Amino acid sequence: MNHLLIITALQSEAEPIIKQYQLEKKHHSEKLFYFQRERITCLTTGVGEKNVRKRLGAFLQELTCSNTILINIGIAGGKKDSSEIGTMYLINKITSDKSGKAWLPDILLKTGIPEVQLTTVSKGVTDGGEKYKGLVDMEAAVIFETAVEFFPVHCLVFLKIVSDYMDEVLDSPEQVLPIMSNNLSKLDSIITLMQNSEIVRAPLLNEQHERLLTDLNNTLKLTETQTHQLKNKIEGYIAIKDDDFSFLSNYLHIEINSKQERSKIFYEICTKLSS
Amino acid sequence: MKSAQNFLPDFSHIYIEDGAEKYPLAKDIIKRFPKAEKIYIPDYKTVFNRSGQDFIQQKKSMNLILAVKKPPFLYESTDILQDAGFENFVYTTPLLNCLYNCQYCFLQGMYPSANLVAFANEDDFFKAARNAVVQRKNKNQPLVLSISYNTDLLASENIIPFCRHWIEFASTQSDILIEIRTKSALFNVLKNVKPHKNVLLGWTLSPQEVIEKYEWDTPPLDRRLNAVRQALEKGWKVRLCFDPVMIIPQWQKVYGRFLDELFEAIPVDQIYDAVVGVFRMNKDFFQRARKREPKVDIYYKDYELNKSVLSISEKVHEEVKTFMLEKLEQHFSLDLIDIW
Numbered sequence: 001m002n003h004l005l006i007i008t009a010l011q012s013e014a015e016p017i018i019k020q021y022q023l024e025k026k027h028h029s030e031k032l033f034y035f036q037r038e039r040i041t042c043l044t045t046g047v048g049e050k051n052v053r054k055r056l057g058a059f060l061q062e063l064t065c066s067n068t069i070l071i072n073i074g075i076a077g078g079k080k081d082s083s084e085i086g087t088m089y090l091i092n093k094i095t096s097d098k099s100g101k102a103w104l105p106d107i108l109l110k111t112g113i114p115e116v117q118l119t120t121v122s123k124g125v126t127d128g129g130e131k132y133k134g135l136v137d138m139e140a141a142v143i144f145e146t147a148v149e150f151f152p153v154h155c156l157v158f159l160k161i162v163s164d165y166m167d168e169v170l171d172s173p174e175q176v177l178p179i180m181s182n183n184l185s186k187l188d189s190i191i192t193l194m195q196n197s198e199i200v201r202a203p204l205l206n207e208q209h210e211r212l213l214t215d216l217n218n219t220l221k222l223t224e225t226q227t228h229q230l231k232n233k234i235e236g237y238i239a240i241k242d243d244d245f246s247f248l249s250n251y252l253h254i255e256i257n258s259k260q261e262r263s264k265i266f267y268e269i270c271t272k273l274s275s
Numbered sequence: 276m277k278s279a280q281n282f283l284p285d286f287s288h289i290y291i292e293d294g295a296e297k298y299p300l301a302k303d304i305i306k307r308f309p310k311a312e313k314i315y316i317p318d319y320k321t322v323f324n325r326s327g328q329d330f331i332q333q334k335k336s337m338n339l340i341l342a343v344k345k346p347p348f349l350y351e352s353t354d355i356l357q358d359a360g361f362e363n364f365v366y367t368t369p370l371l372n373c374l375y376n377c378q379y380c381f382l383q384g385m386y387p388s389a390n391l392v393a394f395a396n397e398d399d400f401f402k403a404a405r406n407a408v409v410q411r412k413n414k415n416q417p418l419v420l421s422i423s424y425n426t427d428l429l430a431s432e433n434i435i436p437f438c439r440h441w442i443e444f445a446s447t448q449s450d451i452l453i454e455i456r457t458k459s460a461l462f463n464v465l466k467n468v469k470p471h472k473n474v475l476l477g478w479t480l481s482p483q484e485v486i487e488k489y490e491w492d493t494p495p496l497d498r499r500l501n502a503v504r505q506a507l508e509k510g511w512k513v514r515l516c517f518d519p520v521m522i523i524p525q526w527q528k529v530y531g532r533f534l535d536e537l538f539e540a541i542p543v544d545q546i547y548d549a550v551v552g553v554f555r556m557n558k559d560f561f562q563r564a565r566k567r568e569p570k571v572d573i574y575y576k577d578y579e580l581n582k583s584v585l586s587i588s589e590k591v592h593e594e595v596k597t598f599m600l601e602k603l604e605q606h607f608s609l610d611l612i613d614i615w
Contacts, residue, residue, distance in 0.1 A: 092288065093314050104290075104314070104322055106329075108336040110283050115312050153327045197281050199332060204569040236575030 002200050003065040004191055006042040007056065007072045009139045012173035014044045016181045017073075020188070028059055039195060045139065047171075049098075049122065052142045060150045067200040071157045072143050073187060075170065075179055076118065076135040077125055078162035083116065085165070088183045089135060091158035093117035096141035097132075103144040106154035109197055111190055118160060129166035136166060154199060159190065204235050212248060216269075219252050226266050233273040247272070279335040285374075286434070288312045290390075292319045292342040298395035301341045304435055308339075316340075323371075323388045330567045333389035334376055339434075344368075344394035348403035349420070361452075363411040366421040367404070369394050369437050373426045375458060376491040378571045379519055382425065384560030391426075393435050401444050408450050417452045417473075429457035429476075432464040439465070445473040456516060458490065460498035462505045470511040475547060477514035478503050482533035485521045489573070496533075500540050507545045518552030518615070520595050522576075522587055527598055534602045543606040551599045552615040555586040 008014040014035070017023070023035035023042055032055055034043040045055045076089075083089065090113040094103040097119050107115070117134035120141035129136050140158050147156055163179050164170045205213070213234060217227050237245055251269060256262045289311045295301050305313070316322055319342035352364045371392040373382055394400070408418045422428060428437050438455055445453045446469070456477040480503075481489075483496045494502075506513050520530060554573070556564070558580060565574035578585040586592065596614050603612050 092312055093316075102316065102321060104316070104325060106325075106333065107288060107312075108283060108332055109281050117314070148327050151327065152329045152332075153325055154329055154332055193281060201329070201331065232575075235569055236572075239570045239575055240572045 001039050001195050002197070003039045003041070003068045004194055005063070005065075005068050005070045006040065007070060007143055008042070008044050009047050009052075009074050009137075010171060010176060011044050012171075012176040013074045013180055014042050015173070015177060016184055017042055017187070020184055028062070032058060034059065040191070045143075048138050049142045052139050053146060056143060056146050060147065063150065066203065068151065069155045069157060069194045069200065070143075070147050070151055071159060071190070071194070072140060073159040073180075074137065074139070074161070075163035075176055076137040076160035077129055077164050077166035078135050079129065079132075080165045083135065083162045085162050086179060086182060087114070088159055088161045088186050089114055089116045091116065091118045091135070091140060091160055093134075094140045094144055094158065095119045095133075096145075097121040099141075101141070103141055103148070104153070105144070105156050105158060106152075108154050109193060109199060111193065113159070113186070113190070116160075118158070124169045125166045126168060127166070132166075135160050135162065157190070157194065159187070204238055205231075209234065209238075209245075212245075212252075215252055216248060219254065219256070220262055220265055221256050222262070222266065226262075230266070230269065233270050237273045245273070282336040285337045286311055286339045287336065288314060288338040290314050290316050290319070290322045290338065290340040292340070293317050295341040295343050295395045298343075298397070300393070300397055300435070300440075301395040304339070304341060304393065304395075307434060311339075318342075319392055323386070323390060323392055325387070328388050330383075330387070330389045337372075337374070338390045340390055340392045341395050342392055343396050344399065346399075346403075348400045349407050361416055361419040362413040363407075363416055363418045364421070365407055365418065366424040367400055368425045369397070369400060369422060369441075370426040370428060370431065370435065374430045375427055375493045377458075377493065378489045378491065378564075378568065379521065379554050379556070379573055381556050381560045381564075383567065384556070384562070384564030385425070391431070393437075397437075397440055404444070404451065405448065408448065411450070414450075417450045420451060420453045421456065422453050423456045427457050427459060428455055429459040429461055429464070432459075432461055436464075439468055442468055442471060442474050446471040448473065454514070456514075458493045458499060460494035460502045462502035465506075466509075470509055472512065475512045475514050476506050477516050477550070478506075479516040479518060480533075480537065481517070481521070482529050484529055485523065488523070489521060489571075500537070503541055507542060512547040513545070514547050515549045516552075517599060518550055519554040520551060520599060521554060522591060522595075530598070531602065538606055546607070546611075548611040548613065549603055549607055550613045550615070551596070551603070553587050553592055553595050555584050558583050558585050561585050 006017055018035045021037055021040050023037045025033055026036050027033050034041055043059055045052045090111055092107055092115045118140055119132045119136050121136055121138060125136050137160060144156060161179055161183050213231060286308050289308060291313060319340045322340055349365045349367050404420060411418045422441050432438050441453055445451055451473050452475060454475045454477055458479045478499055480499060486496055503513055579588050
């Protein structure tokens with residue numbers, strides 16, 4: 001099952017999610033906390049570029065799950081003629097109002113959610129937002145920019161719920177909570193889809209394989225080139241035959257006392273893996 | 276191989292580069308996908324060259340990018356491209372990437388994206404081809420132009436009618452021979468197009484065992500042969516391509532049986548010529564392809580590196596040449612066989 005990292009800007013956007021999935025508060029550092037249970041993690045970044053860069057950047061630096069999908073969910077301003085208040089949209093293009101740069105998530109799965117583009121602005125828009133195409137928020141572009149350093153583009157999902165028609169600033173918990181709560185069932189179906197999809201591929205070598213490889217390197221005192229060659233041979237063995245190369249564990253008890261001994265054992269292992 | 280449960284169908288999204296939409300070809304393609312999400316982009320590379328793309332996952336739900344090609348429109352031959360002995364050999368790339376997913380193909384490691392890029396400014400390509408005819412080095416030979424090099428154009432003809440347009444163009448020119456190499460069984464899309472001597476349809480054929488193991492998402496052999504027969508009946512020039520001959524267990528037996536059955540199934544005397552090649556891939560593309568799809572056995576065989584190209588050993592290569600030549604000689608005169 002894939003791990004989901006849900007990112008919100010406001011705590012009130014996260015609250016219904018925390019409640020729904022019974023997430024528990026945990027501390028990343030003294031000042032940065034998040035909520036988690038099993039395969040769902042929720043992090044609130046705070047509003048705007050600066051907060052996202054600081055908090056999300058720090059969080060992702062230490063995230064160890066290799067099969068994570070990031071979902072950014074939150075409220076956004078919409079256009080009266082092309083969006084509906086309370087409706088959830090999947091974002092297919094994010095433009096930074098500040099830099100003009102466009103970010104394009106890779107939408108590969110069937111979500112059934114209507115798609116729209118979005119502009120990330122630095123200040124709340126209350127003039128109707130005539131000049132913007134699609135929706136407007138304050139974080140998506142910088143979330144994408146930060147997260148794309150850690151995730152493939154198809155593992156970045158942006159969901160926005162229209163809260164207003166860019167004619168008022170709407171961010172109090174009383175206003176945000178019902179909008180989020182009303183969309184929880186839709187979010188739940190997306191979470192189920194993402195968790196169970198084959199969209200994140202498992203690496204050829206699993207953690208156990210990697211551990212055995214590391215132990216072999218240490219025991220046999222392999223050179224960098226030999227390490228690379230051994231990894232290559234093991235991958236080939238798995239690709240062509242199967243993933244059981246536990247017979248290599250026998251070599252973990254060997255003592256290497258010279259380069260000649262090392263070369264001999266290395267050659268023996270490579271021959272077995274190639275046979 | 277496509278196992279695309281929960282994945283969107285191909286071309287659910289069409290990315291349109293600024294300026295591409297005005298071309299008739301782009302308008303035609305957009306019309307064919309009324310339900311697709313249209314996303315406008317400043318440059319096709321914004322999507323195609325994004326970092327962090329997953330080629331293998333994108334193959335399960337390919338999207339289309341409409342763009343305007345900038346010069347050059349034609350390219351000189353490469354070390355891994357067969358020129359069949361023609362001196363004025365060039366290739367062009369109206370479409371980048373392929374609907375098929377052949378594991379031995381250099382496209383597995385060439386581009387950062389599995390999405391298709393269709394260049395809508397066809398007239399610029401045609402103009403470049405006309406100029407190349409005039410400027411070709413050996414005036415005793417035609418300009419030979421491969422138009423299906425970084426793709427399989429016939430396979431995507433239902434979506435993007437490049438073949439029809441190129442055939443129409445070639446039919447109005449002299450001293451040009453265009454080659455459309457394919458694995459497609461979609462010959463019907465050309466049924467109303469008049470065959471022309473300036474057009475060569477080349478079918479890549481492999482034993483069914485090889486098709487199933489490596490030529491993912493391609494039509495089976497019997498359907499390809501059916502397409503070959505239809506093309507011959509209509510009077511097209513048809514080339515048979517055995518490229519690459521894959522070194523699988525008992526490859527001589529497998530290919531021997533395949534060739535025997537093949538020459539029973541088609542009127543060989545009507546075939547224009549035959550080309551044979553072996554697996555070869557640029558070293559960098561090979562490494563990238565292996566990283567992307569590490570479970571394919573091709574990437575763990577012993578190859579020899581020559582001028583940045585990885586290929587089977589010279590010894591096995593010679594065995595392939597001898598074997599294939601012996602088989603093909605029974606049906607073709609030597610001058611009609613090009614072995615790479």
